[in-house]
Amino acid sequence: MFDIDSITEIWQTIARNKTRSILTAFGVFWGIFILVILLACGNGFDNGLRSNIEGFSTNSTFMIPSFTTEPYKGYQKGRDWSLNMSDMEAIKRKVKGVDMISPISSIYSYNGEKNVFYGTKGGNFSMKGVMPNYNEIDRGKIVYGRFINETDIAESRKVCVLGKKVYEDLIGADKNPLGMMIKANGIYYQVIGVIQAYNDHVNISGATSETVILPLTTMQLAYHTGDKFDFFMFTTARGHNTKDIQDEVKALLRERHDIAPTDEGAIWCFDFEEMFNMFEYLFLGIKILIWIVGIGTLLSGVVGVSNIMLVTIKERTREIGVRRALGAKPSLIIRQVMAESLLLTVLAGIVGLVIGVAIMAVVAGVVGNTPSEDVMFLNPQIGFGAAIVATVIIVLSGLLAGVLPAMRAIQIKAIDAIREE
Amino acid sequence: MIKLENINKTYFGAQPLHVLKGINLEVGDGELVSIMGASGSGKSTLLNILGILDNYDEGDYYLAGKLVKNLSENQAAEFRNKLIGFIFQSFNLIPFKTALENVALPLFYQGVNRKKRNTMAMEYLERFGLKDWADHYPNELSGGQKQRVSIARALVTSPKIILADEPTGALDSKTSAEVMQILRDVNASGITMVIVTHERGIANLTKKIVYLKDGVIESISENDPDKMDFTKEIK
Numbered sequence: 237m238f239d240i241d242s243i244t245e246i247w248q249t250i251a252r253n254k255t256r257s258i259l260t261a262f263g264v265f266w267g268i269f270i271l272v273i274l275l276a277c278g279n280g281f282d283n284g285l286r287s288n289i290e291g292f293s294t295n296s297t298f299m300i301p302s303f304t305t306e307p308y309k310g311y312q313k314g315r316d317w318s319l320n321m322s323d324m325e326a327i328k329r330k331v332k333g334v335d336m337i338s339p340i341s342s343i344y345s346y347n348g349e350k351n352v353f354y355g356t357k358g359g360n361f362s363m364k365g366v367m368p369n370y371n372e373i374d375r376g377k378i379v380y381g382r383f384i385n386e387t388d389i390a391e392s393r394k395v396c397v398l399g400k401k402v403y404e405d406l407i408g409a410d411k412n413p414l415g416m417m418i419k420a421n422g423i424y425y426q427v428i429g430v431i432q433a434y435n436d437h438v439n440i441s442g443a444t445s446e447t448v449i450l451p452l453t454t455m456q457l458a459y460h461t462g463d464k465f466d467f468f469m470f471t472t473a474r475g476h477n478t479k480d481i482q483d484e485v486k487a488l489l490r491e492r493h494d495i496a497p498t499d500e501g502a503i504w505c506f507d508f509e510e511m512f513n514m515f516e517y518l519f520l521g522i523k524i525l526i527w528i529v530g531i532g533t534l535l536s537g538v539v540g541v542s543n544i545m546l547v548t549i550k551e552r553t554r555e556i557g558v559r560r561a562l563g564a565k566p567s568l569i570i571r572q573v574m575a576e577s578l579l580l581t582v583l584a585g586i587v588g589l590v591i592g593v594a595i596m597a598v599v600a601g602v603v604g605n606t607p608s609e610d611v612m613f614l615n616p617q618i619g620f621g622a623a624i625v626a627t628v629i630i631v632l633s634g635l636l637a638g639v640l641p642a643m644r645a646i647q648i649k650a651i652d653a654i655r656e657e
Numbered sequence: 658m659i660k661l662e663n664i665n666k667t668y669f670g671a672q673p674l675h676v677l678k679g680i681n682l683e684v685g686d687g688e689l690v691s692i693m694g695a696s697g698s699g700k701s702t703l704l705n706i707l708g709i710l711d712n713y714d715e716g717d718y719y720l721a722g723k724l725v726k727n728l729s730e731n732q733a734a735e736f737r738n739k740l741i742g743f744i745f746q747s748f749n750l751i752p753f754k755t756a757l758e759n760v761a762l763p764l765f766y767q768g769v770n771r772k773k774r775n776t777m778a779m780e781y782l783e784r785f786g787l788k789d790w791a792d793h794y795p796n797e798l799s800g801g802q803k804q805r806v807s808i809a810r811a812l813v814t815s816p817k818i819i820l821a822d823e824p825t826g827a828l829d830s831k832t833s834a835e836v837m838q839i840l841r842d843v844n845a846s847g848i849t850m851v852i853v854t855h856e857r858g859i860a861n862l863t864k865k866i867v868y869l870k871d872g873v874i875e876s877i878s879e880n881d882p883d884k885m886d887f888t889k890e891i892k
Contacts, residue, residue: 563814
C-alpha cells in the first residue's frame, strides 16, 4: 500500500491544496494535542495526590477501643476497656487473613508546652510507642541510624527514633545525632535513628516528623501501663477480604473482653483501604472524563477531515473518473482516498502528540518531579502506554475519517469524467 | 474486432429515454471508422458502451472476441486498461501531473514498475515530438500538445482499439489537421480506431462513416480519405 508510487500520488493530492490540508489537519492535531495535555495533567494530579499517601500501606486497618454501648454479661454499657499484648497474640493465632499487626501507644501533647529537650533546646512533640513492624505499615525513610528493633523491645531499652523535624529543631540538621541523649517528658532516651516520613498527610497519631518514637515496651514501663496499649493497626494478607478480616478481629476482641457480639460502638475501626479505594475511584473518574473529552475533541477533528475530504472528492470527480477510465480499479481508488486521509491524520496526530509531550515535558521541568511537602501536581507526563494508545487512536481515526469519502469516491463512474458539463 | 448485436439502451429518468434502438455494427481489425450524427442521435452513448464506460440493456457486445456484458467494476477496469485507449475532446489530463506522469498513469494501473513505466512513456512522448515537454504540466502545454499527450497516453498500453470522442473538438483547424494526421498514422500502424464526431471534415478522413440518427444506424458508407482534400473539407 505504501510504495513510493502510492506515496507520490497521495502527496501530490495533499500538497495541491496546502492551506486546506493544513487547516483540515489542524482539527486532528488539536484533538490529539488536547488529549495529551489533559492526560498529562490528569497524571500530574494523580501523581501529586499519590505522593501524599506514599509509604502508607493501603490495605491497613486501624482499631481503637471505645466505650461499650450495650450491657453484657452483667457489665453496664459505657464501660471502658483496654487492649493488651495477649490480644495481639490471639489475633495473630486465630485470624488467618491478618498479615502484620502492630500495637501502638501514643502520648499527645496538645497543650503546647515544651516537653522534649536536647540540652537547653526544647520543643512540643508527640510521642509514640511502637513495635519494629510499625515502619512496614506507615513507612518512613531512615535518615540516620536505624528503626526500633526486637532487642529494643525485649530489653525495653531507653532508646528513641526522632522524627526529622524533632531532630532538626533540637539537634540541628548538620549534626550526627546518633548516641545523643534527649529528654522526653522527664526521661532520658538515647537517639538511635532519625526518620523522615514519605508523607505527613496520612498518619496515625501525629505527623511522623514531629514525633519521638520509642519501643512500645519502654513506653509501657515508663508510663506504668503494664502490657496495655492504646490501639493497633493490621494489614490484610493477600487474597483476603479486608471487611471479613475486620469482622473476625472484632468478634474475637468482643469475646475476649466480654463485649456484646452486637456492640458495634465498642471498637472504633478505620478502614484505610476503603479511603484509598475512594481515591482510586476518583482518579478513575477523572481519567474516564479526560478520555471522553479528549476523544470528543479528536472526533470533531475527524469529522472535519471527513467533511473536507468529501468536498475534495466532489471537486475531483473528473480526475477520479479519468483514472477509472484509464483502468483504476475501485479498490485502488478506495485505497488512495483512505491513504490520503490516513497520511493527513497521522501526520497531524503525530505532530500533536510530539508537541503535546514536549510542552508537558517543559511544564514537568518547571513544577519539578520530586515530591515535596503539599505537592498537588507532580510529574505531569503521559506514559509510554498512553502514547501507544494515542497513536493507535490516531491511525483508527484516520481510517474512520476516510470511510465516507472513499465510499463517495467509488460511486464516481468513469463516464462522469467524459460527460461534458 | 468490434461486434455489436441489437444493442438497446434506455435512460430511465422522469421520462424514459430510448437512446439506442437496436444497433448492429461490426468493425474489423485495423479499421478506421467514424460515427457521425446530430446531437441527441445517441453517438456519445454508443461510444460509452464501446468504451465499457456504460452498460446496455439488451443485445451483445463482443470486443476482441470477448463478450462484454454485465462485467464487474474490476473486470470493466481491466478491459478498459488493457484493450481500449481513450482520447477525449477536453483531453482529460490530470492537471497536477506532468506530461510524462500522465502518459505513465495507465501503466501504473497495470502494475508496471516505475522505471519501465517512465521509459515507455518517454518513448511515446518522443514519438509525438514531446520529449522536451515531458516535465511540463498540462497548463503549460498548447491544445495540440495536450491532445498529443493524451494520444500518447491512449497508446502506451498498446490497446486493441482507440476510441476518440470529438478528438479535434477543442482545437483550431490547423491543429485539428495535425492531430488527425497523427491518428491516421496510428491507425496505419494497425490499431483499430473509432472516432465520434459531428464534423463532416473529420469523418471524411476515415475509411468508414457510420451515420446515426435517432438511435438507429441510418447508413454506413465507405470512404477513401486519400482522395479528399481535407485541408478544404476540415473547415
